Amino acid sequence: MTPMECEVAEMIIESLNLEDTQVEDIEPEAALFGEGLGLDSIDALELSLAISQRYGFQIKSDDSENQRIFSSLKTLTQHIEANRGN
Amino acid sequence: MSLNNSPLSLPLILESEPDEQWLITRFERLSRGQFLGVVSAVAQSLPDRQFAINLCEDRRNFMVGFAAALVRHQTVLMPSNRSVGTIAEIAAQYPDSYILSDGLEGPEGVMQFDCTHLPWGSPVETQVPMIAGDHVAAIVFTSGSTGRAVPNTKTWASLVRGAELAQQRFGFNQRTGIVATVPPQHMYGLETSVLVPLVTGARVYGGRPFFPEDIRQALACMGQHSLLVTTPIHLRACVTSGLVWPDIESVISATAALDEALAQQAEAVFKTPVQEIYGCTEAGSLASRQTTRDAIWKLYEGFRLYWQKEQVILSAEHLAADVPLSDVVDEVDQHHFRLLGRHQDMLNIAGKRASLMDLNLKLNAVPGVEDAVFVVPDSKERVVTRLAALVVAPSRSEKQIIRDLSRQLDPVFLPRPLYQVEALPRNETGKLTRDALMQLIERKEGCA
Numbered sequence: 001m002t003p004m005e006c007e008v009a010e011m012i013i014e015s016l017n018l019e020d021t022q023v024e025d026i027e028p029e030a031a032l033f034g035e036g037l038g039l040d041s042i043d044a045l046e047l048s049l050a051i052s053q054r055y056g057f058q059i060k061s062d063d064s065e066n067q068r069i070f071s072s073l074k075t076l077t078q079h080i081e082a083n084r085g086n
Numbered sequence: 087m088s089l090n091n092s093p094l095s096l097p098l099i100l101e102s103e104p105d106e107q108w109l110i111t112r113f114e115r116l117s118r119g120q121f122l123g124v125v126s127a128v129a130q131s132l133p134d135r136q137f138a139i140n141l142c143e144d145r146r147n148f149m150v151g152f153a154a155a156l157v158r159h160q161t162v163l164m165p166s167n168r169s170v171g172t173i174a175e176i177a178a179q180y181p182d183s184y185i186l187s188d189g190l191e192g193p194e195g196v197m198q199f200d201c202t203h204l205p206w207g208s209p210v211e212t213q214v215p216m217i218a219g220d221h222v223a224a225i226v227f228t229s230g231s232t233g234r235a236v237p238n239t240k241t242w243a244s245l246v247r248g249a250e251l252a253q254q255r256f257g258f259n260q261r262t263g264i265v266a267t268v269p270p271q272h273m274y275g276l277e278t279s280v281l282v283p284l285v286t287g288a289r290v291y292g293g294r295p296f297f298p299e300d301i302r303q304a305l306a307c308m309g310q311h312s313l314l315v316t317t318p319i320h321l322r323a324c325v326t327s328g329l330v331w332p333d334i335e336s337v338i339s340a341t342a343a344l345d346e347a348l349a350q351q352a353e354a355v356f357k358t359p360v361q362e363i364y365g366c367t368e369a370g371s372l373a374s375r376q377t378t379r380d381a382i383w384k385l386y387e388g389f390r391l392y393w394q395k396e397q398v399i400l401s402a403e404h405l406a407a408d409v410p411l412s413d414v415v416d417e418v419d420q421h422h423f424r425l426l427g428r429h430q431d432m433l434n435i436a437g438k439r440a441s442l443m444d445l446n447l448k449l450n451a452v453p454g455v456e457d458a459v460f461v462v463p464d465s466k467e468r469v470v471t472r473l474a475a476l477v478v479a480p481s482r483s484e485k486q487i488i489r490d491l492s493r494q495l496d497p498v499f500l501p502r503p504l505y506q507v508e509a510l511p512r513n514e515t516g517k518l519t520r521d522a523l524m525q526l527i528e529r530k531e532g533c534a
Contacts, residue, residue, distance in 0.1 A: 016509060049326055052298075058302075061300050
Protein backbone atom coordinates (compact mmCIF):
# COMPACT_ATOMS: atom_id res chain seq x y z
CA MET A 1 0.00 0.00 0.00
CA THR A 2 1.37 3.41 -0.96
CA PRO A 3 1.43 6.19 1.66
CA MET A 4 -1.37 7.96 -0.21
CA GLU A 5 -3.50 4.80 -0.31
CA CYS A 6 -2.92 4.48 3.39
CA GLU A 7 -4.10 8.05 3.94
CA VAL A 8 -7.24 7.48 1.87
CA ALA A 9 -7.94 4.22 3.70
CA GLU A 10 -7.74 6.11 6.97
CA MET A 11 -10.19 8.67 5.63
CA ILE A 12 -12.62 5.93 4.59
CA ILE A 13 -12.47 4.29 8.00
CA GLU A 14 -12.81 7.59 9.79
CA SER A 15 -15.60 9.13 7.69
CA LEU A 16 -17.66 5.96 7.61
CA ASN A 17 -16.83 5.04 11.21
CA LEU A 18 -15.75 1.54 10.29
CA GLU A 19 -14.52 0.98 13.80
CA ASP A 20 -13.82 -2.68 13.34
CA THR A 21 -11.74 -2.14 10.20
CA GLN A 22 -8.00 -1.47 10.19
CA VAL A 23 -6.14 0.29 7.39
CA GLU A 24 -4.33 -2.95 6.53
CA ASP A 25 -7.69 -4.74 6.21
CA ILE A 26 -8.46 -2.77 3.06
CA GLU A 27 -6.76 -4.35 0.09
CA PRO A 28 -5.87 -1.71 -2.51
CA GLU A 29 -7.42 -3.63 -5.39
CA ALA A 30 -10.39 -5.21 -3.64
CA ALA A 31 -13.92 -3.87 -4.15
CA LEU A 32 -15.00 -1.19 -1.72
CA PHE A 33 -18.69 -1.62 -2.40
CA GLY A 34 -20.93 -4.64 -2.46
CA GLU A 35 -19.06 -7.77 -1.61
CA GLY A 36 -15.72 -6.15 -0.81
CA LEU A 37 -15.83 -3.73 2.09
CA GLY A 38 -19.62 -3.82 1.83
CA LEU A 39 -20.13 -0.10 1.36
CA ASP A 40 -23.37 1.19 -0.18
CA SER A 41 -24.56 4.26 -2.01
CA ILE A 42 -25.15 6.23 1.17
CA ASP A 43 -21.50 5.57 2.08
CA ALA A 44 -20.52 6.91 -1.31
CA LEU A 45 -22.40 10.09 -0.51
CA GLU A 46 -20.66 10.28 2.87
CA LEU A 47 -17.25 9.66 1.27
CA SER A 48 -17.84 12.38 -1.30
CA LEU A 49 -18.38 14.87 1.52
CA ALA A 50 -15.19 13.74 3.29
CA ILE A 51 -13.22 14.02 0.06
CA SER A 52 -14.49 17.51 -0.67
CA GLN A 53 -13.58 18.63 2.83
CA ARG A 54 -10.14 17.05 2.90
CA TYR A 55 -8.98 17.32 -0.69
CA GLY A 56 -10.91 20.33 -1.86
CA PHE A 57 -12.72 18.92 -4.89
CA GLN A 58 -16.16 17.52 -5.56
CA ILE A 59 -16.85 13.97 -6.64
CA LYS A 60 -19.11 13.73 -9.68
CA SER A 61 -20.92 10.77 -11.15
CA ASP A 62 -22.50 12.41 -14.15
CA ASP A 63 -19.75 11.25 -16.46
CA SER A 64 -20.55 7.70 -15.34
CA GLU A 65 -16.96 7.33 -14.16
CA ASN A 66 -18.34 6.85 -10.68
CA GLN A 67 -18.25 3.08 -10.76
CA ARG A 68 -14.61 3.06 -11.77
CA ILE A 69 -13.57 5.71 -9.26
CA PHE A 70 -15.12 3.89 -6.34
CA SER A 71 -14.28 0.40 -7.50
CA SER A 72 -11.25 0.04 -5.21
CA LEU A 73 -8.99 1.89 -2.82
CA LYS A 74 -6.42 2.08 -5.60
CA THR A 75 -8.72 3.72 -8.16
CA LEU A 76 -10.18 6.08 -5.58
CA THR A 77 -6.67 7.15 -4.54
CA GLN A 78 -5.69 7.71 -8.17
CA HIS A 79 -8.78 9.84 -8.69
CA ILE A 80 -7.99 11.92 -5.61
CA GLU A 81 -4.36 12.40 -6.66
CA ALA A 82 -5.44 13.54 -10.10
CA ASN A 83 -8.05 16.00 -8.84
CA ARG A 84 -6.93 17.30 -5.45
CA GLY A 85 -6.43 21.02 -5.04
CA ASN A 86 -2.90 22.16 -4.27
CA MET B 87 -68.21 7.31 -13.22
CA SER B 88 -64.93 5.99 -12.02
CA LEU B 89 -62.02 7.40 -13.95
CA ASN B 90 -60.12 4.28 -13.17
CA ASN B 91 -62.31 2.21 -15.44
CA SER B 92 -62.60 4.85 -18.11
CA PRO B 93 -62.33 3.42 -21.60
CA LEU B 94 -61.14 6.83 -22.79
CA SER B 95 -57.73 7.11 -24.29
CA LEU B 96 -55.29 9.68 -22.99
CA PRO B 97 -52.21 11.04 -24.73
CA LEU B 98 -48.85 9.52 -23.82
CA ILE B 99 -47.27 12.94 -23.69
CA LEU B 100 -48.13 16.61 -24.05
CA GLU B 101 -47.92 17.67 -27.68
CA SER B 102 -44.58 19.02 -28.84
CA GLU B 103 -44.07 22.72 -29.36
CA PRO B 104 -41.56 24.48 -31.63
CA ASP B 105 -38.14 25.16 -30.09
CA GLU B 106 -38.91 23.43 -26.82
CA GLN B 107 -36.18 21.69 -24.83
CA TRP B 108 -37.80 19.10 -22.71
CA LEU B 109 -35.52 16.15 -21.85
CA ILE B 110 -32.23 17.65 -20.86
CA THR B 111 -28.73 16.44 -20.05
CA ARG B 112 -25.48 18.34 -19.99
CA PHE B 113 -24.77 17.21 -23.52
CA GLU B 114 -28.13 17.08 -25.21
CA ARG B 115 -31.53 18.74 -25.16
CA LEU B 116 -34.39 16.80 -26.72
CA SER B 117 -37.84 18.06 -27.63
CA ARG B 118 -40.87 15.91 -26.98
CA GLY B 119 -41.01 15.25 -30.73
CA GLN B 120 -37.44 13.93 -30.69
CA PHE B 121 -38.24 11.82 -27.62
CA LEU B 122 -41.29 10.37 -29.39
CA GLY B 123 -39.08 9.53 -32.35
CA VAL B 124 -36.81 7.45 -30.10
CA VAL B 125 -39.83 5.87 -28.37
CA SER B 126 -41.34 4.91 -31.69
CA ALA B 127 -38.10 3.31 -32.92
CA VAL B 128 -37.57 1.40 -29.66
CA ALA B 129 -41.22 0.28 -29.46
CA GLN B 130 -40.81 -1.49 -32.79
CA SER B 131 -37.92 -3.58 -31.55
CA LEU B 132 -39.21 -4.53 -28.10
CA PRO B 133 -39.89 -8.23 -27.52
CA ASP B 134 -43.48 -9.32 -27.99
CA ARG B 135 -44.23 -9.88 -24.33
CA GLN B 136 -46.77 -8.54 -21.88
CA PHE B 137 -44.58 -7.27 -19.05
CA ALA B 138 -41.42 -5.15 -19.11
CA ILE B 139 -39.35 -5.05 -15.90
CA ASN B 140 -37.80 -1.59 -16.18
CA LEU B 141 -34.46 -1.54 -14.35
CA CYS B 142 -32.93 1.40 -16.24
CA GLU B 143 -30.98 3.69 -13.95
CA ASP B 144 -30.55 6.57 -16.35
CA ARG B 145 -33.78 8.57 -16.32
CA ARG B 146 -33.79 9.08 -20.09
CA ASN B 147 -33.42 5.37 -20.72
CA PHE B 148 -36.10 4.60 -18.16
CA MET B 149 -38.50 7.09 -19.76
CA VAL B 150 -37.97 5.74 -23.26
CA GLY B 151 -38.41 2.16 -22.05
CA PHE B 152 -41.53 3.10 -20.09
CA ALA B 153 -43.13 4.98 -22.99
CA ALA B 154 -42.18 2.39 -25.61
CA ALA B 155 -43.69 -0.41 -23.52
CA LEU B 156 -46.95 1.57 -23.20
CA VAL B 157 -47.04 2.15 -26.96
CA ARG B 158 -46.81 -1.63 -27.34
CA HIS B 159 -49.68 -2.12 -24.83
CA GLN B 160 -47.28 -3.68 -22.35
CA THR B 161 -47.24 -3.24 -18.57
CA VAL B 162 -44.14 -1.88 -16.88
CA LEU B 163 -43.09 -3.72 -13.73
CA MET B 164 -41.12 -1.78 -11.15
CA PRO B 165 -39.39 -3.78 -8.41
CA SER B 166 -38.84 -2.19 -5.01
CA ASN B 167 -35.12 -2.88 -5.21
CA ARG B 168 -32.59 -4.06 -7.77
CA SER B 169 -31.34 -7.18 -6.04
CA VAL B 170 -31.15 -10.25 -8.25
CA GLY B 171 -33.37 -12.16 -5.82
CA THR B 172 -36.19 -9.61 -6.02
CA ILE B 173 -36.04 -9.44 -9.80
CA ALA B 174 -35.98 -13.22 -10.10
CA GLU B 175 -39.03 -13.46 -7.83
CA ILE B 176 -40.98 -10.99 -9.99
CA ALA B 177 -39.85 -12.62 -13.24
CA ALA B 178 -41.07 -15.96 -11.90
CA GLN B 179 -44.46 -14.51 -10.98
CA TYR B 180 -44.81 -12.86 -14.40
CA PRO B 181 -43.43 -15.47 -16.82
CA ASP B 182 -44.39 -13.38 -19.88
CA SER B 183 -41.91 -10.68 -18.88
CA TYR B 184 -38.53 -9.36 -20.00
CA ILE B 185 -36.05 -6.89 -18.57
CA LEU B 186 -35.26 -3.38 -19.78
CA SER B 187 -31.77 -2.61 -18.54
CA ASP B 188 -28.99 -0.10 -19.13
CA GLY B 189 -26.21 -1.95 -17.36
CA LEU B 190 -27.49 -4.14 -14.58
CA GLU B 191 -27.36 -7.84 -15.37
CA GLY B 192 -30.67 -9.48 -14.64
CA PRO B 193 -31.10 -13.00 -13.27
CA GLU B 194 -30.05 -15.82 -15.56
CA GLY B 195 -32.69 -17.07 -17.94
CA VAL B 196 -34.73 -13.86 -18.08
CA MET B 197 -34.88 -12.18 -21.48
CA GLN B 198 -33.16 -8.81 -21.48
CA PHE B 199 -33.52 -5.77 -23.80
CA ASP B 200 -30.46 -3.55 -23.80
CA CYS B 201 -31.22 0.17 -23.34
CA THR B 202 -27.58 1.27 -23.15
CA HIS B 203 -27.42 2.69 -26.66
CA LEU B 204 -30.85 3.93 -27.62
CA PRO B 205 -31.33 5.51 -31.07
CA TRP B 206 -31.27 9.15 -29.86
CA GLY B 207 -30.93 10.46 -33.40
CA SER B 208 -34.23 8.95 -34.60
CA PRO B 209 -36.44 11.14 -36.82
CA VAL B 210 -38.82 13.48 -34.98
CA GLU B 211 -42.29 12.03 -34.43
CA THR B 212 -45.14 14.50 -34.09
CA GLN B 213 -48.03 12.06 -33.78
CA VAL B 214 -48.72 11.58 -30.06
CA PRO B 215 -49.70 7.97 -29.24
CA MET B 216 -52.95 7.54 -27.33
CA ILE B 217 -52.99 5.08 -24.44
CA ALA B 218 -56.21 3.47 -23.20
CA GLY B 219 -57.12 4.92 -19.81
CA ASP B 220 -57.91 1.49 -18.41
CA HIS B 221 -54.66 -0.06 -19.63
CA VAL B 222 -52.56 -1.31 -16.69
CA ALA B 223 -49.56 0.87 -17.39
CA ALA B 224 -47.47 -0.07 -14.38
CA ILE B 225 -47.27 -2.43 -11.44
CA VAL B 226 -45.24 -0.90 -8.65
CA PHE B 227 -43.99 -3.32 -6.04
CA THR B 228 -43.60 -2.51 -2.39
CA SER B 229 -41.59 -4.51 0.08
CA GLY B 230 -44.30 -5.96 2.25
CA SER B 231 -43.94 -6.44 5.97
CA THR B 232 -43.61 -10.16 5.31
CA GLY B 233 -40.69 -9.68 2.95
CA ARG B 234 -42.64 -10.63 -0.17
CA ALA B 235 -43.13 -8.05 -2.90
CA VAL B 236 -46.68 -6.64 -2.96
CA PRO B 237 -48.00 -5.52 -6.39
CA ASN B 238 -49.76 -2.16 -6.78
CA THR B 239 -51.59 -1.88 -10.09
CA LYS B 240 -51.71 1.48 -11.87
CA THR B 241 -53.90 2.21 -14.87
CA TRP B 242 -52.76 4.89 -17.31
CA ALA B 243 -55.74 7.09 -16.36
CA SER B 244 -54.90 6.91 -12.67
CA LEU B 245 -51.23 7.74 -13.30
CA VAL B 246 -52.18 10.71 -15.47
CA ARG B 247 -54.66 11.93 -12.86
CA GLY B 248 -52.07 11.61 -10.09
CA ALA B 249 -49.67 13.81 -12.07
CA GLU B 250 -52.42 16.36 -12.73
CA LEU B 251 -53.26 16.57 -9.04
CA ALA B 252 -49.59 17.13 -8.17
CA GLN B 253 -49.52 19.81 -10.86
CA GLN B 254 -52.51 21.54 -9.27
CA ARG B 255 -50.72 21.66 -5.94
CA PHE B 256 -47.29 22.76 -7.12
CA GLY B 257 -48.14 24.64 -10.29
CA PHE B 258 -45.80 22.68 -12.58
CA ASN B 259 -45.79 24.02 -16.12
CA GLN B 260 -43.65 23.85 -19.24
CA ARG B 261 -41.08 26.25 -17.76
CA THR B 262 -40.54 24.06 -14.68
CA GLY B 263 -37.23 22.18 -14.78
CA ILE B 264 -37.25 19.04 -12.66
CA VAL B 265 -34.02 17.57 -11.28
CA ALA B 266 -34.62 14.35 -9.34
CA THR B 267 -32.23 12.35 -7.17
CA VAL B 268 -34.75 9.58 -6.62
CA PRO B 269 -34.89 6.45 -8.77
CA PRO B 270 -37.72 6.41 -11.36
CA GLN B 271 -38.77 2.95 -10.15
CA HIS B 272 -39.97 4.39 -6.84
CA MET B 273 -43.57 5.70 -6.90
CA TYR B 274 -42.45 9.18 -5.83
CA GLY B 275 -39.75 9.21 -8.50
CA LEU B 276 -42.07 7.83 -11.17
CA GLU B 277 -44.75 10.38 -10.47
CA THR B 278 -42.60 13.46 -10.02
CA SER B 279 -39.82 12.87 -12.54
CA VAL B 280 -41.53 10.80 -15.26
CA LEU B 281 -45.30 11.32 -15.22
CA VAL B 282 -45.32 15.02 -14.36
CA PRO B 283 -42.99 15.77 -17.31
CA LEU B 284 -45.02 13.56 -19.68
CA VAL B 285 -48.39 14.95 -18.61
CA THR B 286 -47.63 18.61 -17.89
CA GLY B 287 -44.72 19.18 -20.26
CA ALA B 288 -42.43 20.19 -17.37
CA ARG B 289 -38.80 19.96 -18.44
CA VAL B 290 -36.80 17.19 -16.82
CA TYR B 291 -33.14 16.41 -16.27
CA GLY B 292 -32.36 13.10 -17.96
CA GLY B 293 -29.73 11.76 -15.58
CA ARG B 294 -29.85 10.64 -12.00
CA PRO B 295 -27.58 13.07 -10.19
CA PHE B 296 -26.24 11.53 -7.01
CA PHE B 297 -23.42 13.52 -5.42
CA PRO B 298 -23.99 17.14 -4.37
CA GLU B 299 -21.83 18.39 -7.25
CA ASP B 300 -23.91 16.34 -9.74
CA ILE B 301 -27.03 17.92 -8.30
CA ARG B 302 -25.54 21.41 -8.51
CA GLN B 303 -24.54 20.92 -12.14
CA ALA B 304 -27.92 19.47 -13.05
CA LEU B 305 -29.74 22.40 -11.45
CA ALA B 306 -27.44 24.87 -13.21
CA CYS B 307 -28.08 23.04 -16.46
CA MET B 308 -31.87 23.41 -16.08
CA GLY B 309 -31.54 27.17 -15.54
CA GLN B 310 -34.49 29.20 -14.32
CA HIS B 311 -37.51 27.66 -12.62
CA SER B 312 -35.61 24.53 -11.62
CA LEU B 313 -37.05 22.28 -8.97
CA LEU B 314 -35.12 19.75 -6.89
CA VAL B 315 -37.00 16.51 -6.17
CA THR B 316 -35.12 14.70 -3.44
CA THR B 317 -35.00 12.94 -0.06
CA PRO B 318 -33.81 13.93 3.42
CA ILE B 319 -30.56 11.98 2.90
CA HIS B 320 -29.60 13.95 -0.19
CA LEU B 321 -30.76 17.20 1.36
CA ARG B 322 -28.40 16.62 4.26
CA ALA B 323 -25.53 15.93 1.88
CA CYS B 324 -26.31 19.09 -0.13
CA VAL B 325 -26.52 21.21 2.99
CA THR B 326 -23.18 19.96 4.38
CA SER B 327 -21.31 20.03 1.04
CA GLY B 328 -20.53 23.73 1.35
CA LEU B 329 -21.37 24.23 -2.34
CA VAL B 330 -22.79 27.47 -3.68
CA TRP B 331 -26.14 26.64 -5.25
CA PRO B 332 -27.72 28.21 -8.31
CA ASP B 333 -31.02 30.02 -7.88
CA ILE B 334 -33.79 27.47 -7.91
CA GLU B 335 -37.52 27.75 -7.59
CA SER B 336 -38.33 25.07 -5.08
CA VAL B 337 -37.25 21.91 -3.27
CA ILE B 338 -39.48 18.90 -2.70
CA SER B 339 -38.58 16.14 -0.25
CA ALA B 340 -40.27 12.80 0.35
CA THR B 341 -39.74 9.10 1.29
CA ALA B 342 -38.89 9.75 4.95
CA ALA B 343 -39.85 12.27 7.60
CA LEU B 344 -37.94 15.48 7.12
CA ASP B 345 -36.41 16.83 10.29
CA GLU B 346 -37.45 20.44 10.85
CA ALA B 347 -33.91 21.59 11.59
CA LEU B 348 -32.69 20.08 8.32
CA ALA B 349 -35.59 21.71 6.47
CA GLN B 350 -34.54 25.06 7.93
CA GLN B 351 -30.91 24.56 6.87
CA ALA B 352 -31.99 23.52 3.39
CA GLU B 353 -34.21 26.60 3.03
CA ALA B 354 -31.28 28.79 4.05
CA VAL B 355 -28.85 27.09 1.66
CA PHE B 356 -31.22 26.98 -1.34
CA LYS B 357 -32.93 30.27 -0.49
CA THR B 358 -36.31 28.80 -1.28
CA PRO B 359 -39.10 26.95 0.55
CA VAL B 360 -38.75 23.21 1.07
CA GLN B 361 -42.01 21.38 0.47
CA GLU B 362 -42.53 17.95 1.90
CA ILE B 363 -44.74 15.43 0.10
CA TYR B 364 -46.71 12.75 1.87
CA GLY B 365 -47.65 9.73 -0.17
CA CYS B 366 -47.74 5.99 -0.41
CA THR B 367 -47.23 3.54 -3.23
CA GLU B 368 -50.94 2.66 -3.25
CA ALA B 369 -52.11 6.24 -3.84
CA GLY B 370 -49.05 8.16 -5.02
CA SER B 371 -48.40 11.57 -3.52
CA LEU B 372 -51.48 12.93 -1.82
CA ALA B 373 -50.62 15.75 0.55
CA SER B 374 -47.94 18.33 1.16
CA ARG B 375 -46.72 20.91 3.63
CA GLN B 376 -43.88 23.36 4.07
CA THR B 377 -42.05 21.61 6.89
CA THR B 378 -40.73 24.78 8.54
CA ARG B 379 -44.12 26.44 8.55
CA ASP B 380 -46.97 23.92 8.67
CA ALA B 381 -47.66 21.24 11.23
CA ILE B 382 -50.74 20.33 9.24
CA TRP B 383 -50.71 18.48 5.91
CA LYS B 384 -52.98 19.64 3.14
CA LEU B 385 -54.47 16.96 0.90
CA TYR B 386 -54.29 17.44 -2.84
CA GLU B 387 -57.54 18.38 -4.54
CA GLY B 388 -59.58 15.29 -5.30
CA PHE B 389 -58.50 13.32 -2.22
CA ARG B 390 -60.53 13.11 0.96
CA LEU B 391 -60.27 11.30 4.27
CA TYR B 392 -62.92 9.46 6.19
CA TRP B 393 -62.97 7.36 9.32
CA GLN B 394 -63.94 3.73 9.54
CA LYS B 395 -63.80 2.58 13.12
CA GLU B 396 -60.25 3.34 14.26
CA GLN B 397 -58.86 3.57 10.75
CA VAL B 398 -58.47 6.60 8.51
CA ILE B 399 -59.26 5.81 4.88
CA LEU B 400 -58.18 7.77 1.85
CA SER B 401 -60.50 8.06 -1.07
CA ALA B 402 -60.14 9.59 -4.52
CA GLU B 403 -62.03 9.15 -7.74
CA HIS B 404 -58.99 8.04 -9.72
CA LEU B 405 -58.00 5.26 -7.31
CA ALA B 406 -59.27 1.76 -8.02
CA ALA B 407 -60.04 1.28 -4.34
CA ASP B 408 -59.97 3.31 -1.15
CA VAL B 409 -56.67 3.11 0.69
CA PRO B 410 -56.40 2.68 4.45
CA LEU B 411 -53.56 4.92 5.56
CA SER B 412 -50.73 3.07 7.20
CA ASP B 413 -50.05 6.13 9.31
CA VAL B 414 -51.93 7.38 12.29
CA VAL B 415 -53.34 10.75 11.44
CA ASP B 416 -55.32 13.22 13.40
CA GLU B 417 -58.01 14.46 11.09
CA VAL B 418 -58.31 18.22 11.14
CA ASP B 419 -61.01 18.20 8.50
CA GLN B 420 -61.68 16.30 5.26
CA HIS B 421 -58.79 18.04 3.55
CA HIS B 422 -56.22 18.49 6.30
CA PHE B 423 -54.51 16.16 8.73
CA ARG B 424 -51.80 15.99 11.31
CA LEU B 425 -49.38 13.08 11.05
CA LEU B 426 -48.94 11.26 14.34
CA GLY B 427 -47.05 8.16 13.30
CA ARG B 428 -47.31 4.86 11.53
CA HIS B 429 -49.92 2.40 12.65
CA GLN B 430 -47.56 -0.47 13.09
CA ASP B 431 -45.30 2.00 14.85
CA MET B 432 -47.70 2.88 17.63
CA LEU B 433 -46.05 1.59 20.76
CA ASN B 434 -47.44 0.76 24.11
CA ILE B 435 -44.79 0.24 26.73
CA ALA B 436 -45.72 -0.11 30.36
CA GLY B 437 -49.09 1.43 29.61
CA LYS B 438 -47.59 4.46 27.93
CA ARG B 439 -48.23 5.19 24.28
CA ALA B 440 -45.81 6.68 21.82
CA SER B 441 -45.32 6.77 18.11
CA LEU B 442 -42.12 5.29 16.84
CA MET B 443 -41.92 8.02 14.21
CA ASP B 444 -42.06 10.66 16.89
CA LEU B 445 -39.41 8.86 18.94
CA ASN B 446 -37.20 8.68 15.85
CA LEU B 447 -37.57 12.38 15.17
CA LYS B 448 -36.54 13.14 18.76
CA LEU B 449 -33.57 10.78 18.63
CA ASN B 450 -32.45 12.32 15.35
CA ALA B 451 -32.75 15.79 16.85
CA VAL B 452 -30.19 15.03 19.60
CA PRO B 453 -27.11 17.19 18.92
CA GLY B 454 -24.38 15.25 17.14
CA VAL B 455 -26.75 12.52 15.95
CA GLU B 456 -26.42 12.16 12.17
CA ASP B 457 -28.81 9.29 11.66
CA ALA B 458 -30.64 7.09 14.11
CA VAL B 459 -33.53 4.73 14.50
CA PHE B 460 -35.40 2.96 17.24
CA VAL B 461 -35.96 -0.75 16.78
CA VAL B 462 -38.67 -2.73 18.50
CA PRO B 463 -37.16 -6.10 19.38
CA ASP B 464 -39.15 -9.27 18.92
CA SER B 465 -40.89 -9.70 22.22
CA LYS B 466 -40.33 -13.25 23.32
CA GLU B 467 -41.90 -12.95 26.72
CA ARG B 468 -44.79 -10.95 28.03
CA VAL B 469 -42.69 -8.54 29.97
CA VAL B 470 -41.97 -4.91 29.34
CA THR B 471 -40.30 -4.63 25.97
CA ARG B 472 -37.39 -2.27 25.82
CA LEU B 473 -36.60 -0.48 22.63
CA ALA B 474 -33.21 -0.74 21.04
CA ALA B 475 -31.66 2.10 19.10
CA LEU B 476 -29.00 2.30 16.45
CA VAL B 477 -27.29 5.65 16.33
CA VAL B 478 -24.73 7.28 14.04
CA ALA B 479 -23.12 9.96 16.19
CA PRO B 480 -19.33 9.81 16.00
CA SER B 481 -18.80 12.87 18.17
CA ARG B 482 -21.03 11.80 21.06
CA SER B 483 -20.82 9.02 23.59
CA GLU B 484 -23.71 6.67 24.23
CA LYS B 485 -24.14 8.13 27.69
CA GLN B 486 -24.34 11.68 26.36
CA ILE B 487 -27.00 10.70 23.84
CA ILE B 488 -29.11 8.90 26.44
CA ARG B 489 -28.75 11.87 28.74
CA ASP B 490 -29.97 14.31 26.09
CA LEU B 491 -32.76 12.00 25.06
CA SER B 492 -33.95 11.52 28.62
CA ARG B 493 -34.86 15.20 28.56
CA GLN B 494 -37.29 14.54 25.75
CA LEU B 495 -38.79 11.17 26.50
CA ASP B 496 -40.55 9.24 29.13
CA PRO B 497 -37.94 6.89 30.63
CA VAL B 498 -39.80 3.79 29.41
CA PHE B 499 -38.95 4.77 25.86
CA LEU B 500 -35.24 5.31 26.41
CA PRO B 501 -33.35 2.78 24.31
CA ARG B 502 -31.68 -0.10 26.07
CA PRO B 503 -29.34 -0.94 24.46
CA LEU B 504 -28.24 1.97 22.33
CA TYR B 505 -25.63 0.90 19.83
CA GLN B 506 -23.33 3.30 18.04
CA VAL B 507 -22.97 2.23 14.41
CA GLU B 508 -21.08 3.58 11.42
CA ALA B 509 -24.21 3.79 9.27
CA LEU B 510 -27.77 2.60 9.18
CA PRO B 511 -28.49 -0.16 6.63
CA ARG B 512 -30.58 2.04 4.34
CA ASN B 513 -31.62 0.73 0.96
CA GLU B 514 -31.56 2.67 -2.34
CA THR B 515 -34.53 4.82 -1.46
CA GLY B 516 -33.29 5.47 2.05
CA LYS B 517 -35.70 3.09 3.70
CA LEU B 518 -34.78 0.83 6.59
CA THR B 519 -36.14 -2.68 6.53
CA ARG B 520 -36.73 -4.53 9.73
CA ASP B 521 -34.62 -7.47 8.56
CA ALA B 522 -31.59 -5.28 7.99
CA LEU B 523 -32.02 -3.56 11.37
CA MET B 524 -32.39 -6.83 13.25
CA GLN B 525 -29.30 -8.24 11.56
CA LEU B 526 -27.29 -5.22 12.59
CA ILE B 527 -28.52 -5.47 16.17
CA GLU B 528 -27.67 -9.16 16.30
CA ARG B 529 -24.17 -8.39 15.05
CA LYS B 530 -23.80 -5.73 17.72
CA GLU B 531 -25.07 -8.07 20.42
CA GLY B 532 -22.52 -10.60 19.28
CA CYS B 533 -19.74 -8.06 19.82
CA ALA B 534 -20.88 -6.92 23.23
